[in-house]
Amino acid sequence: MRLPPHILVVNGIKVRRPVFLLGAPHSGTDLLARALKRSPGFHVTTGRACVAHVVYAFARKPSIAATSGAVRVLRDALAESWQVLPGSCAGCAAACREAGGVTGAGPCVSTAEVTRFGDGSPDLIYSAPVLLQAFPDARFVQLIRDGRDVVADMLADPACLAWFKPAMLSEQTEFPNAFLGVNKDEHLDRWKAMPVAGKSALRWRSAVRLSAELRRTLPAGQLLTLRYEDLVRRPPQATAALGEFLETRVAKAVLYDAAIPQVGAWRRLRRDDLALAEKVAREELSRLGYLSP
Numbered sequence: 485m486r487l488p489p490h491i492l493v494v495n496g497i498k499v500r501r502p503v504f505l506l507g508a509p510h511s512g513t514d515l516l517a518r519a520l521k522r523s524p525g526f527h528v529t530t531g532r533a534c535v536a537h538v539v540y541a542f543a544r545k546p547s548i549a550a551t552s553g554a555v556r557v558l559r560d561a562l563a564e565s566w567q568v569l570p571g572s573c574a575g576c577a578a579a580c581r582e583a584g585g586v587t588g589a590g591p592c593v594s595t596a597e598v599t600r601f602g603d604g605s606p607d608l609i610y611s612a613p614v615l616l617q618a619f620p621d622a623r624f625v626q627l628i629r630d631g632r633d634v635v636a637d638m639l640a641d642p643a644c645l646a647w648f649k650p651a652m653l654s655e656q657t658e659f660p661n662a663f664l665g666v667n668k669d670e671h672l673d674r675w676k677a678m679p680v681a682g683k684s685a686l687r688w689r690s691a692v693r694l695s696a697e698l699r700r701t702l703p704a705g706q707l708l709t710l711r712y713e714d715l716v717r718r719p720p721q722a723t724a725a726l727g728e729f730l731e732t733r734v735a736k737a738v739l740y741d742a743a744i745p746q747v748g749a750w751r752r753l754r755r756d757d758l759a760l761a762e763k764v765a766r767e768e769l770s771r772l773g774y775l776s777p
Contacts, residue, residue: 492559492619494566495595502562502619503528503602503730506609506698507627508691509644509684510637512712514579515744516627517604519723521580521592522735525599531577532565535605543610543663558611559618562603568595600732609694610663616702623730624702626695629712630774631688632750635761638684639753648683650676665690681757685764692768713747715739 492499503520505513514530521528529535538561542549568591573580576592608615615622638644646652647664660667665686666675675683698707708729714722719739727734750758762775769775 492563494563494601495568495598497595497598497601499563499566499601499619501600501621501623503600503623503625504608504612504615505602505604505625505627506612506695508609508629508631508634508688509606510634510641510745511627511629511691512710512715513604513606513608513627515712515715515738516625516710516726517580517602518738519726519735520602520604522738523732525597525732526602527566527568527593527598527600528602528604529565529576530580530604531606532575532580534561534564534575535603535608537561539605539607539611542614543607544657544661546610546658546662549611549614554614555618558614562601562618565603566601568593568598600730607663609691612694612698622706624698624707625726625729626698626707626709627712627715628692628695628709628772630747630750630772631685631692631765631769632753632758632761632774633712633745633747634688635681635684635757636749636753637745638687639681639757644684645680648680662690662694663687679757679760681753682760682764685761689765689768692765692772716744716747 503526505516505520507513517528517530520526535558538558542554542558548554570591572591609626612624615624657664659672664675664683665688666672675686678686695709699709708726710722710726716739719736723734723736723739750761753761762769766775
């Protein structure tokens with residue numbers, strides 16, 4: 485007999501149709517998280533340590549995600565992240581606290597106002613299958629951005645570059661590895677010798693392939709794909725599409741911030757780095773319309 489789905493309860497609130505934001509690094513999930521965090525009824529977290537530890541464990545060793553306990557572990561981590569307690573925001577990243585307008589320890593929301601939960605933690609896309617098992621009614625929003633712009637912003641981000649250091653390849657790292665974009669373990673030596681622009685392009689390419697797989701497997705009612713370029717250039721239309729998908733009003737003021745990374749960041753890349761990024765990700769860049777075939 486099939487067991488009824490597990491209903492997670494956080495602070496006395498049933499978690500229904502949680503929203504998860506997916507994408508490659510610097511594809512705009514953080515921007516969308518800020519918008520949702522300021523939308524009525526939403527409690528959105530980003531980068532809480534309890535979630536990050538699980539996400540990166542799955543990323544390093546994908547076989548863990550296939551175990552029977554993976555769903556419970558990720559669900560428990562999100563339940564901890566979504567707890568609304570005095571001082572709970574002290575464990576959040578600075579960007580998350582700023583997005584919620586928190587100047588002290590928090591909390592950033594009142595439980596009386598929360599009706600929906602969400603998470604926009606970095607690299608959540610590598611845990612998407614487990615998230616779907618943990619929350620069968622979840623809504624997924626994935627962001628696609630020009631891979632060359634992604635590479636440009638990754639090269640300027642020490643947190644992203646840290647993943648390419650040899651010390652990060654622990655004994656627990658499995659290959660093939662979607663997180664690093666390495667398809668076969670025999671390619672590892674080539675990956676180690678590759679310039680960081682190429683490694684960044686591999687990460688974008690891998691995330692885009694995972695996004696394509698999600699589009700093939702998830703029903704339209706559970707998945708929405710947005711382009712970063714539309715968020716930046718056409719905020720009203722992009723937030724309207726998101727609001728219709730999530731059946732809520734989405735705050736769009738944050739999308740007009742002058743500090744938002746603009747389209748065309750790839751123009752600041754060195755010629756060699758741009759050529760390598762386009763070589764590594766040419767198929768996906770062409771398929772998505774960012775590069776002429």
